[in-house]
Amino acid sequence: MKFAGTHLLIDLWGASRLDDPDHIDAALREAAVTAGATILHSHFHHFSPNGGVSGVVVLAESHISIHTWPERDFAAIDIFMCGACNPHLSLPVLQRAFGPERVVLDEQRRGRVS
Amino acid sequence: MKFAGTHLLIDLWGASRLDDPDHIDAALREAAVTAGATILHSHFHHFSPNGGVSGVVVLAESHISIHTWPERDFAAIDIFMCGACNPHLSLPVLQRAFGPERVVLDEQRRGRVS
Numbered sequence: 001m002k003f004a005g006t007h008l009l010i011d012l013w014g015a016s017r018l019d020d021p022d023h024i025d026a027a028l029r030e031a032a033v034t035a036g037a038t039i040l041h042s043h044f045h046h047f048s049p050n051g052g053v054s055g056v057v058v059l060a061e062s063h064i065s066i067h068t069w070p071e072r073d074f075a076a077i078d079i080f081m082c083g084a085c086n087p088h089l090s091l092p093v094l095q096r097a098f099g100p101e102r103v104v105l106d107e108q109r110r111g112r113v114s
Numbered sequence: 115m116k117f118a119g120t121h122l123l124i125d126l127w128g129a130s131r132l133d134d135p136d137h138i139d140a141a142l143r144e145a146a147v148t149a150g151a152t153i154l155h156s157h158f159h160h161f162s163p164n165g166g167v168s169g170v171v172v173l174a175e176s177h178i179s180i181h182t183w184p185e186r187d188f189a190a191i192d193i194f195m196c197g198a199c200n201p202h203l204s205l206p207v208l209q210r211a212f213g214p215e216r217v218v219l220d221e222q223r224r225g226r227v228s
Contacts, residue, residue, distance in 0.1 A: 004183060004190060007123065009222055041157050045172055056170040056177060058159055063168065067176050067194070069118060069225070076118060076224040078192065080181070106222065110190040111125055111183070 004111025005062055005082030010094065012075040014101025018068035019051030027097035028057050028064050031090035037061045037081055061085045075100075080110065118225025119176055119196030124208065126189040128215025132182035133165030141211035142171050142178050145204035151175045151195055175199045189214075194224065 017023045021044045032039050037059040044055035050071055057064040062080040069075070077094065079087040095103070131137045135158045146153050151173040158169035164185055171178040176194040183189070191208065193201040209217070 040159050043155050045154050062181050
């Protein structure tokens with residue numbers, strides 16, 4: 001093994017439904033399962049008055065997190081997965097769930113040993 | 115505002131106490147508070163048989179996550195904070211808690227608008 005896991009940093013711009021914790025919870029769960037991950041725990045917090053949501057899904061293979069700024073149609077999502085999962089498979093799920101006009105993707109390899 | 119938050123990706127090598135969820139929970143809580151953050155929720159999972167820990171602390175200002183591989187003395191930590199917090203203040207807390215021989219730090223600005 002050359003690295004411990006793949007970490008995607010995904011910024012969504014012009015996105016919708018960012019103030020709906022139930023929708024976000026369902027979207028992140030679908031994103032996890034589609035990537036081949038196993039969900040261990042999830043927690044979502046709904047902020048007032050702006051309606052933003054912060055949430056995490058703890059996976060057997062690491063985690064997914066989201067923080068939303070509905071007033072700017074912006075969301076910052078991380079997908080960190082190790083093992084046989086493919087976090088790139090989560091991207092179409094997020095696109096369909098939030099309909100962003102623009103996606104900024106950064107990929108980091110965590111725990112590189114070479 | 116030019117960006118939504120600062121995201122530190124911190125890889126610890128040659129680190130210790132990575133199989134102790136209570137110690138990790140306490141360290142991450144201290145790291146959060148020291149940076150000026152407010153803790154909303156935390157969850158830690160202890161894997162067997164390797165003793166690794168995955169955990170998240172959800173903050174009013176985003177999150178801290180950790181995934182440990184005790185068999186390699188390796189931990190991958192994220193600190194994502196928006197607002198007036200300073201996530202760099204968490205670094206000495208993590209150094210003291212885990213005594214890594216080497217720290218690899220990457221800093222990302224999430225939600226840049228310029």
